[in-house]
Amino acid sequence: MALHMMRSSAPATRAVTRAPGVNRVSSVRVRAGPQETVGSASRRQAEVMAYLETLPGQGTSSGPFKGVWDPLNLAATATLPDMRRWRESEITHGRVAMLASLGFVIGEQLQDFPIFFNFDGQIKGQAINQFQQVGQGFWEPLLIAIGLAESYRVSLGWSTPTGKNFNTLKDDYDVGNLYFDPLGLCPENEDELFELKTKEINNGRLAMIAIAGFVLQELAEPGVEIFDHLFFTIIRDVDYEIDIVEKDLGLPPSIPLPELPEYQKGQPGF
Template identity: 45%
Template sequence: MNFSIATAALIAIVPAVNALAPVFTPDATAPVFGLPGKPFNTDYMFDPLGLSEDKDYETMKQYREAELQHGRVAMLGALGMLITEEPIEFHPLFESNIKDIGPAIRHLDEVRATTPFFFEILVAAIGGYEFNRALRGWANPGDVLGSGRVFKEGYFPGDVDFDPLRLAPADPDEFYELHTKEINNGRLAMIGWAGMVAQELVNGKEIFVNLGLAENRFDPSSVPIQF
């Protein structure tokens, strides 16, 4: 159990492939200063709300950092929803892998009931990761309301120097292409995860059950909290 908890906590905070990014030179004439990550392979930048209008390069890097980190969490979250529900039902943090714990929107109830200290471990692990990210990327992370929001010179959004699988290519063009794929997959995951959660909140059924690809074996009376 302890191994499973520690493993899950680490997986929950693992970033993706942005490690040791090559030097990036911003282009003031290009949308969002030429940062990689356009959703379409054209010169058109999709920004219907105008969030990037009249923003300086430092602000756009902050936006990209936030978007990238949320996308990474969403990719892990979407995958986690699917593998812990029918028909896979892999949930090592719970007492029994043969117990059907229903849709992902109910899983935290079960975690708190069977492994109550997991949340404290997870918060500590996330805090450690965020502390390391702040030290690596921010010029003065201790000054939250002032210069602490400014990145270090040469810091590329998402580059937390973590790439155990050596996925990041050394060639700048290949690196930025991989970065574009990562951020676009993250955007898709954020939309997809939100959609899956919304669907489960509507009818309380698991994703593959909704798709007709799995049997609905969930008994709501079996979970710790009833609603």
């Protein structure tokens, strides 16, 4: 998830970007300064679409959709600064969602262990209910850490807010690149870097859908943790398949079927 944070070998104004396995190379110069938003609507839209085609996470590399996926036709009225800001937002939200999805599941599994800020064992139950159970001693350093991280990100990529460039990114800012690569994982090869950025944006999009699904699922079934939904059905199905094979071979059952949780008893398919 930190791949967009890593050092990039391609600056924001680079003219050529190529995805792995793609022979066609875009020759459109992608500059995002305000001077490129001047002109006719058709020219502006063409510039926006040309910029989108150079981004990771578009076309066959992020199937099943081909080309630029824009069902709401937002690019029709957007400017290049708009698209760069939206891409920055998508990358940032994707990274947060990946952390949230992981923390959602892990938090529920570690609640029985007296570690971190749960020494008294008061943090328990569904993850959606653990937020308000955390003590004040956790929130103060967290807010400070978030403030420092966001201040660094804003200073790196966002323009000084004035009347002309309010809520815009710097022209020379490589969107999503925070130059954070402590393990030196960022490849020097542009095709490899493009592929890793595509994987990051795809995983971020999936994580945003996943964390929303986690929250809605726990709201729909109070008291049932997300781990029960993720793994009980898989274990049950595997045990049933093994039982069928053992019966066909005339063998005694070796694996007892798991006991259904109370909330699933009597439901169709159980």
